[in-house]
Amino acid sequence: MSGNSFGTLYCVSSFGESHGPAYGGVVDGCPPGLELSAEDIQRELDKRKPGSSRHVTQRRETDAVEILSGVFEGRTTGTAIGFLVRNEDQRSKDYAAIAQKFRPGHADYTYFQKYGVRDTRGGGRASARETLVRVAAGAIAKKYLREKYGVVVRGYLAQVGPHKIAFDSWEAVEANPFFAPNAASVPQLENFMDALRESGDSCGARVNVVASGVPVGWGEPVYGRLDADIAAAMMGINAVKGVEIGAGFAAVTQKGSEHGDEMSPQGFLSNNNGGVLGGISTGQDITVSIALKPTSSIRLPRRTIDTRGQATTIQTTGRHDPCVGIRATPIAEAMLACVLMDHALRHRAQCADVTPPLALG
């Protein structure tokens, strides 16, 4: 256990590197009897696939998933679901010029110091390409959560660099390559991204994710809190530097009389808490917001050192996303779905004997 598994009861083990032969994973703990096909997973993988517009990396990958176990006659069997995605477009030579240099803001330095190994082929295990494993695991979780509990997990791009994107509709999200929830914002985003790409620089972003239909009672108190596990899942996505639940940092300037969500027999009257109180779901929407830093691989020259510790400069010319936040929406959705799935199982393990005493609304 050195950072390649995720989840307690719905557990994903992941492997693969950006310039190795394949990525893949093992999903352990999925309940039996769920209808599942490769297409169910492929649909989600296609959302985060590279090369889907000019605003993301131009690496060409079909990201075709093969299910290797755990499904028989179209349904999950309750045993391990193994799956595989072959890499097709590894251009390691892109990295020859920077093979012995560290990219500012990149994990290549810390990997080198931790493991004593320099993978000269590119991002290696640190590549965000690994997130396809999460999206695959999340696709299964999403399907189970929707069919069994009516839970829907959705996200959108809320900000790119300085441009905040007002939420208009969920339909808008699926109609543009940015996952922007507002069709009117798209031309501006395109212009901004085109200019950014041309400048050789990169930018940060904010992504929001919402889970609707989560029953009251999921999550554990004290340490295994639903919000704590969500925070870990989100901060564990490449490039994420901040996580908020509900009011988030706005809570700092709120008064208790403003923040504390009042209740009526019909339910809560507001949702500052983002659907979690005391680590346990309230039955409201779970609302999460994350900050993604700018891509570290940029074309502009930067001061750095090489693997012998000598001062040098670096320019990265490989195929990289100028804003990793653009492709982050399906990844954040997947992570939220995995956490909820895990807690659905953890909750019924301990509390299957309990019927929630109150039915609001």
Place this chain on the structure above:
Amino acid sequence: MSGNSFGTLYCVSSFGESHGPAYGGVVDGCPPGLELSAEDIQRELDKRKPGSSRHVTQRRETDAVEILSGVFEGRTTGTAIGFLVRNEDQRSKDYAAIAQKFRPGHADYTYFQKYGVRDTRGGGRASARETLVRVAAGAIAKKYLREKYGVVVRGYLAQVGPHKIAFDSWEAVEANPFFAPNAASVPQLENFMDALRESGDSCGARVNVVASGVPVGWGEPVYGRLDADIAAAMMGINAVKGVEIGAGFAAVTQKGSEHGDEMSPQGFLSNNNGGVLGGISTGQDITVSIALKPTSSIRLPRRTIDTRGQATTIQTTGRHDPCVGIRATPIAEAMLACVLMDHALRHRAQCADVTPPLALG
């Protein structure tokens, strides 16, 4: 495992309720040979103790810790460290008037729905009094980290409601009951808190925590990232709604050429990443910032429901902190120390054979 344990190799199991006989815990995984006395723990517990100023809850507890095992002749033995803190000032009658009502923003509603049980004595397991267990475990971690690795974990109050507190010095932090890093800010804070208390309302806060001296290489890639585990630890503190590492949400509007920390043979030239890249420590300061929501138990009347689902109003008159953020500093320090301790052990488990190839600075 239902939320009462924390950590992988340095593992804390906690028990206790605000109006039960005692709190306590078991620390498993502490290396043998560490000098340790009850005083080492007591010193940290005293920092978060209630009743230390008029600005926090007036509950009177000595919070005296008894070590029950795992220490022999003043040194840890490598076996489980059990410890106990008796409750002394439980005034459950304070809760008679609200025993059947839910406090807006409080966990009493979610606990009731999850477990089907109503603990009418007060906050029960959801009380922030549980954090004394974390502080005790953190005290041991802090001591080991400092003696073995020279790591120092410190925090301070960075904002109370609308009042931002500029960092002046670490010495200032210890000289006032707010953990404010700036002596000049104290009179203003006192006035603000006095007015707040009188108003019957509560407010939010921001706390910053910094770990200095952390070696490069701690943390796991992909899922068990150091920053992900820190995020979980912080979001798992009562009332926390947001977590940032390094630049945090400011990264959204940064360019890559600004955010990515350049390097020289002397080390990093900035610290936007907050000491973590790719989930692994860089050797720089680890910088964390958290948002704490306002206390949910306030004297002002609020709309709510009772345990039969009927509409009612509630006013909470027990002894509560008007700003939980004030006592949060030692708790956040303890959580960061526990995570670092855990990763120190996890790192050497896998990478004891590796010497980091580069020594910067």
Place this chain on the structure above:
Amino acid sequence: MSGNSFGTLYCVSSFGESHGPAYGGVVDGCPPGLELSAEDIQRELDKRKPGSSRHVTQRRETDAVEILSGVFEGRTTGTAIGFLVRNEDQRSKDYAAIAQKFRPGHADYTYFQKYGVRDTRGGGRASARETLVRVAAGAIAKKYLREKYGVVVRGYLAQVGPHKIAFDSWEAVEANPFFAPNAASVPQLENFMDALRESGDSCGARVNVVASGVPVGWGEPVYGRLDADIAAAMMGINAVKGVEIGAGFAAVTQKGSEHGDEMSPQGFLSNNNGGVLGGISTGQDITVSIALKPTSSIRLPRRTIDTRGQATTIQTTGRHDPCVGIRATPIAEAMLACVLMDHALRHRAQCADVTPPLALG
């Protein structure tokens, strides 16, 4: 996590040493709503208590348990159950003569080499007195399993040294201090034990444990097998050197046509498999047998070394069980109950949606 916790979802964390102030534990994961009192735990603790007959250690301990959390108004709340048992009769001076010597067959040597610490007060953490924590946790598990599923966990002493004890009835077990399932065997056992005690030597034993009423389907395939977890739990009891499930080692000389349990619409026609097939419970009795080695602390002189590595001899004159197997029955029952409880929760976490297709018998 260094060996002081046990279980995945029904998880026990334990602390305490034989000559420290107290033992105790934290039970995490118990479902809410179970009626539970200190008496429920005390009843089981009294079964393994020292000093209950002249055939076991004469250490005088009331082993009175105090529940510190997790129970409100007589029912479990679903949060951590903390409990404490104070030591009363520590006579560390018994150990002065052997404080710097290793007892052949005892863990004092391996603890010293692993941790670099010599606990001169006696068995320390390695003492079988720790098993009281397991018995307490097992008492809670037993109660839940019986009330929720009708599962009954019972054990008996099957052999002491050369004396095999034929099973007569469960009633017999409770009517003698040996947990012998046959009243007629008791005089012989008493004579044997009296002679053994006088000789200054010790002997081994075999204990059988049976769980009846376990539903079909508990356990995981491949690695988290029910039988694998039972084997670990049993081999983890002090002094155990062998574990069998069902036919056990007799299976070596069986043919497939003899061993494979045939089936009818009324159920299985035999139980060579001991209630587990493929790691999953069959619905039959789960039958387990364990070998316990002779007590290592004996009065006879033995060759050994001291803590400086010098040759010496040792005679142990403290108060020790001449046959640890005699008090092992309630411990083995407790461990089996804890494993079953854990798997009951694990099973319903994943398979709550499944109704077993067949109802035999």
Place this chain on the structure above:
Amino acid sequence: MSGNSFGTLYCVSSFGESHGPAYGGVVDGCPPGLELSAEDIQRELDKRKPGSSRHVTQRRETDAVEILSGVFEGRTTGTAIGFLVRNEDQRSKDYAAIAQKFRPGHADYTYFQKYGVRDTRGGGRASARETLVRVAAGAIAKKYLREKYGVVVRGYLAQVGPHKIAFDSWEAVEANPFFAPNAASVPQLENFMDALRESGDSCGARVNVVASGVPVGWGEPVYGRLDADIAAAMMGINAVKGVEIGAGFAAVTQKGSEHGDEMSPQGFLSNNNGGVLGGISTGQDITVSIALKPTSSIRLPRRTIDTRGQATTIQTTGRHDPCVGIRATPIAEAMLACVLMDHALRHRAQCADVTPPLALG
């Protein structure tokens, strides 16, 4: 986590079914810098390969392993090692006649009841073919243990049905298809197996495994004991019904003066404890013995029921090992190696600061 992962720090996640497209696994936690090639794994896989003699299943599989990640330029990188073995000779039609019947002694009944799913293609996930994943993971562990610590893990067939095989030499083990440690025993074994195969029946076996060179101090006390984890690993191998460490069940009739291994400045004078005291390695050979039941799939007619619960008879004509014990030796070695590897890492996580005070011998 539903039974498809194994290990705490050296963790193997496994997937695959006997009649699906492939088996594979993810090894997490392997230290970086270990020289590793597919051949290192293949060599061990070839030992347990089907079809290697007429005495085992005639299924034809090359069991060729592909490493998909975690190795760069011939050395482990410290990240997840993914590997894949394609199935080549699935003859699911062998199972048509018994698709709706349960094999006495087989897991098909318990899987059906637990998951509500009938995999009609054969053994499915319960097939012992899964053990190739363990052998692959064990191959990596063996290599690290040997190179880093000088630990050698070896096993042999000690008994087949009624025939005990006296240990002669380790060289003999590798010179016959039975892993028999005695060349003289081979003709008798061949005759016995030929007759058994002809009879249509199957038989049990005993396998012994020994780890030499294990340093003193590995293992945890109380619950995570080295012997407990070995017991779980062994009982978790398909068909195992009993596990012994050291004297095992012979300890029942031993006196303390006989069992307790005396010590001298040169080390222990005997090894009744099998290299483990108090759950911690003594530095002696770790000796383990396991009982394997007879194969459940036999050609002789047996009484059983079908998936509707109706009485019927069954004869299994697929290609099965008449004695699963014959191919169990490399599997048991692999499991022991994985447990030792896990504990090597766990030990240095907690006790890296300790030098064992004594060096015996």
